[in-house]
Amino acid sequence: MDPAWSLPKGHVQPITNMVKKFEDDAKRILLAHGSGGKLSHQLIKSFVKKFRNLPLAKLDDSAVLKFKGKLAFTTDSYVVDPIYFPGGDIGKLAVNGTVNDLAMVGARPLYLSASAIIEEGFSLNELEGIVDSMNRAARAAGVKIVAGDTKVVGKGGADKVFINTSGIGLVDSGVDISSKNARLGDKIILSGTIGDHGIAILNAREGFDFRTKVKSDCQPLNGMVSEILKVSKNVHVLRDPTRGGLATSLNEIAKQSGVGIEIEEEKIPVKEEVKAVCEMLGFDPLYIANEGKLVAFVPQKDCAKILNAIKKNKQGKDAQIIGAVVSRHKGRVVVKTSVGGERVLDMLTGEQLPRIC
Amino acid sequence: MKFVDEFRDRTIAERIIKKIERFDSLKVNLMEVCGTHTMVIFKQGLKGMLPKNVNLLSGPGCPVCVTSQEDIDKAIELARDRRMIITTFGDMVRVPGTNSSLEKEKANGADVRIIYSPSEALRIARENPDKKVVFLAIGFETTSPLIAASVMDAQKEKIDNFFIFSTHKLIPPAMEALSKSKELNIEGFICPGHVSVTIGSDAYRFIAQKYNVPCVIGGFEALDVLQSIYMLLRQIKENRAEVEIEYFRAVHPQGNIIAQQLISEVFEVTDVRWRGLGIIPRSGLRLRKKFYDYDAEREFQPKVKKGKENPDCACGQVLRGVKKPTQCKLYKRICTPENPYGPCMVSSEGTCAAYYKYG
Amino acid sequence: MCLAIPAKILKIEDNLAQVDMAGVRRQADVRMVNNVRVGEYVLIHAGFAIEKIGEKEAEETLKLLREMA
Numbered sequence: 001m002d003p004a005w006s007l008p009k010g011h012v013q014p015i016t017n018m019v020k021k022f023e024d025d026a027k028r029i030l031l032a033h034g035s036g037g038k039l040s041h042q043l044i045k046s047f048v049k050k051f052r053n054l055p056l057a058k059l060d061d062s063a064v065l066k067f068k069g070k071l072a073f074t075t076d077s078y079v080v081d082p083i084y085f086p087g088g089d090i091g092k093l094a095v096n097g098t099v100n101d102l103a104m105v106g107a108r109p110l111y112l113s114a115s116a117i118i119e120e121g122f123s124l125n126e127l128e129g130i131v132d133s134m135n136r137a138a139r140a141a142g143v144k145i146v147a148g149d150t151k152v153v154g155k156g157g158a159d160k161v162f163i164n165t166s167g168i169g170l171v172d173s174g175v176d177i178s179s180k181n182a183r184l185g186d187k188i189i190l191s192g193t194i195g196d197h198g199i200a201i202l203n204a205r206e207g208f209d210f211r212t213k214v215k216s217d218c219q220p221l222n223g224m225v226s227e228i229l230k231v232s233k234n235v236h237v238l239r240d241p242t243r244g245g246l247a248t249s250l251n252e253i254a255k256q257s258g259v260g261i262e263i264e265e266e267k268i269p270v271k272e273e274v275k276a277v278c279e280m281l282g283f284d285p286l287y288i289a290n291e292g293k294l295v296a297f298v299p300q301k302d303c304a305k306i307l308n309a310i311k312k313n314k315q316g317k318d319a320q321i322i323g324a325v326v327s328r329h330k331g332r333v334v335v336k337t338s339v340g341g342e343r344v345l346d347m348l349t350g351e352q353l354p355r356i357c
Numbered sequence: 358m359k360f361v362d363e364f365r366d367r368t369i370a371e372r373i374i375k376k377i378e379r380f381d382s383l384k385v386n387l388m389e390v391c392g393t394h395t396m397v398i399f400k401q402g403l404k405g406m407l408p409k410n411v412n413l414l415s416g417p418g419c420p421v422c423v424t425s426q427e428d429i430d431k432a433i434e435l436a437r438d439r440r441m442i443i444t445t446f447g448d449m450v451r452v453p454g455t456n457s458s459l460e461k462e463k464a465n466g467a468d469v470r471i472i473y474s475p476s477e478a479l480r481i482a483r484e485n486p487d488k489k490v491v492f493l494a495i496g497f498e499t500t501s502p503l504i505a506a507s508v509m510d511a512q513k514e515k516i517d518n519f520f521i522f523s524t525h526k527l528i529p530p531a532m533e534a535l536s537k538s539k540e541l542n543i544e545g546f547i548c549p550g551h552v553s554v555t556i557g558s559d560a561y562r563f564i565a566q567k568y569n570v571p572c573v574i575g576g577f578e579a580l581d582v583l584q585s586i587y588m589l590l591r592q593i594k595e596n597r598a599e600v601e602i603e604y605f606r607a608v609h610p611q612g613n614i615i616a617q618q619l620i621s622e623v624f625e626v627t628d629v630r631w632r633g634l635g636i637i638p639r640s641g642l643r644l645r646k647k648f649y650d651y652d653a654e655r656e657f658q659p660k661v662k663k664g665k666e667n668p669d670c671a672c673g674q675v676l677r678g679v680k681k682p683t684q685c686k687l688y689k690r691i692c693t694p695e696n697p698y699g700p701c702m703v704s705s706e707g708t709c710a711a712y713y714k715y716g
Numbered sequence: 717m718c719l720a721i722p723a724k725i726l727k728i729e730d731n732l733a734q735v736d737m738a739g740v741r742r743q744a745d746v747r748m749v750n751n752v753r754v755g756e757y758v759l760i761h762a763g764f765a766i767e768k769i770g771e772k773e774a775e776e777t778l779k780l781l782r783e784m785a
Contacts, residue, residue: 341402
């Protein structure tokens, strides 16, 4: 994790302090920052200086880029609340999210665009903090932010700040990774613990007063993917189980590939604290969001070396083989429970809500 | 987690299943009364582990599922009042009323907040003196003591913008209503563990004695549930009808006296309507006179159309084990998980919803 | 109907205790359990301790569970 945003030891909820510090600051975003006039230019220039790269510095209407090969192109918008959370912030998330989407088709992420919609009155300092965080995340992932835009909307027109990022990456020849490609006999590898991001956000957002050390797992996965591809190009499916969690990703793969999936509950790594919060609120960690984990569907013969490659990576030390593609129940995901039962793992209708029963 | 993981052990589970399999000559319907038991059975896949002669039916013990349409509509009506902050357990948020839900009202601008504990509702009331803070008080005997405690705290602290809308219900009267019916087709009850923490095992004795139905109070881990099933089968085989406690690490014969006192200090027993079961005498709790100032219904008088439930809804019979969901006229035609009529469809693990999804 | 999970008591002040659930900490109201002590386990439901969990009884339950018929 980036040291600047790591939490000081002993502090359980430093976020509120951080926000308070920002609130004390008088510098705020005005509608004029979005008017296209002087203030707009100042703001944009200050970002360009941070992101420092040639295509962006030209300040043309478009970045002009050279490519040779198969392109991957993706976009995503980030509206996370709160914008600062244990383990990350909206800026880091916006970069890593798009980097990971590119990595999940086996692409090497190269360039990102970033566009922010900012609420009038938002603290300039806080915005700068987010931009710095994006910058650090981009460097860590080895991508350049080459195009950007900001718009300001009136108070109440947005909640603090929304960020959209798009990304372009290159796919090497011989790599064909898609949710449609799961094959009978494939082994399923999960790169680490699940539920960390969702529980960290929940704790930061809701007034449940749980104190935990759980941090978001927000991190780039392109390094891990490139190491996987180094040992084998025989990867059928990659997916980062974000919204809807592992259960949703597996269901999508089962449907898109038209195969049956079986996983073993016992093999799925979940932090004790994440488990405890889930028990308390009646959540199932399988449905909770992650922002730095992947599932890989790989042929049995390459499974061991791919698992090894993942485990060598710092982000993949808890990786496990959690299941396989089977010939039964096509289009469905079945979990073998720790007591020896079986259940169908369904898609969720809507978000999980905390329950008392 | 201590007291959790050791009760999910696979080898012990297999051992209990073997014990259960010895009763293969008994073809029985057993009811898990409690919604949390239903969840455990579903989540751990216990049904598939049991031999075919043991059939589990899900009972009326999911508090939101048995909340009447009229009460849901009242909660929604309260949420529409912009003076209010509605505080609620997450369970209530998606339950459909006649033509809305709290979730939909929130989208329309209502201030609906999900909380984990009623003490958070009190805190919200303290922090928002210019708002009326209503807590939707649902739940059975496990939950009502804490709501009672919060109402007493509000009175002590003179917090005058805190109100509760009580739809609290009592489990033994519902079990009696089920047992009374001549068409009951249930040979044993798995009684709710955490309700029993409050009311004790003695509270079910009349069911076992008067209606000759064996009862076992079970804990909430997979092994607890399997063991409870085994204990019920043993009673049936031996022709006994008693109340046994499998969950004796937390449940005592007399229950928790302090919790019982909290309930009776703040609430009094009243007749209430259960979704799918109709009005059950002396099965609900309403605030006592000295706490009328905290009664959201009295204070704000939400106006809703008299609740009318579809006469074709067969939930009562499904709950009693005499009808399968597929034998209900409404099932799948009008009654779906998106647009549920009875409690068996409201709960995602209710008998009808499970049939709909997997049947 | 009612989720309640085991938690260890860390500290008690009047009716309020600090409890730990596998590393997750929270305040819990303990007015409903008599003579509860630091180090003991209670069941937490919606922020309230509803009962102590008997360690001895839990052991005994496990013994019964393991028993052959």
